[in-house]
Amino acid sequence: MAYQNIWVFFDKDDFKDFDEAIRLGKEKGYKIAWSNQSFEYWLYLHFNYADTALHRDDWCEKLNEIFKQYNLGNGTYHKNCEEIFNLVNQYDGVNTAIKNAKRRMDGFREGKDVPSEYDPGTTVYRLVKELIGYLEE
Numbered sequence: 001m002a003y004q005n006i007w008v009f010f011d012k013d014d015f016k017d018f019d020e021a022i023r024l025g026k027e028k029g030y031k032i033a034w035s036n037q038s039f040e041y042w043l044y045l046h047f048n049y050a051d052t053a054l055h056r057d058d059w060c061e062k063l064n065e066i067f068k069q070y071n072l073g074n075g076t077y078h079k080n081c082e083e084i085f086n087l088v089n090q091y092d093g094v095n096t097a098i099k100n101a102k103r104r105m106d107g108f109r110e111g112k113d114v115p116s117e118y119d120p121g122t123t124v125y126r127l128v129k130e131l132i133g134y135l136e137e
Contacts, residue, residue: 005031007127012036018116033127034115042124045100046093053119101125
């Protein structure tokens with residue numbers, strides 16, 4: 001079975017070969033969605049814009065604050081929460097996250113800037129936009 005698109009998603013975390021993984025994936029024809037420093041940054045963008053570098057644990061703490069504020073998930077963010085999409089999308093979150101991510105990434109110059117140094121940053125919005133387009137067909 002031939003696939004039209006193959007996406008690979010990963011976070012930077014402490015991954016030393018982050019930039020090399022992006023380069024190799026693109027070289028093999030994969031579409032790459034990455035987050036620096038963590039996926040939690042993408043989730044945070046569903047509620048607020050941010051361009052300040054934080055450790056991934058701090059992004060989790062910021063999500064805890066938001067979950068308490070909006071009374072989501074019993075007021076606490078949990079990794080691997082099965083209901084995360086429903087929780088973050090209650091307030092038009094996906095559209096807000098796409099807008100916020102694009103705003104942040106407008107300064108990123110593909111092929112010139114180094115993803116591992118673009119902190120925070122995420123290209124998850126590209127994957128999400130493509131999925132939305134596919135679902136609307």
